[in-house]
Amino acid sequence: MKLRVGRKGYIVLPKAVREAVGIDEGDEVIVEIRDGILLKPARKVDTVRLLEALRSHVKVLKKIAGRREPIPGELSRVSLEEEFED
16 A cells, blocks of 8 residues: 655555554554554553453452462463453
């Protein structure tokens, strides 16, 4: 896709491109210079979802912390990484 650079260096991203990558008006983007220019949306952090996931994780850890040793396999279900995958 070819885009034209305006007088002040502006590039207008077509609506289809913005929708495809989830960029809305006012969003921030990251610009990386490589062999060319890479433009990608900055990740948004949903703080409400983050807090809910952390609270849930703390509840699980509190249940486990009350015992001397975890039940075999119990900790395999505890992973913050899984909670934030899209």
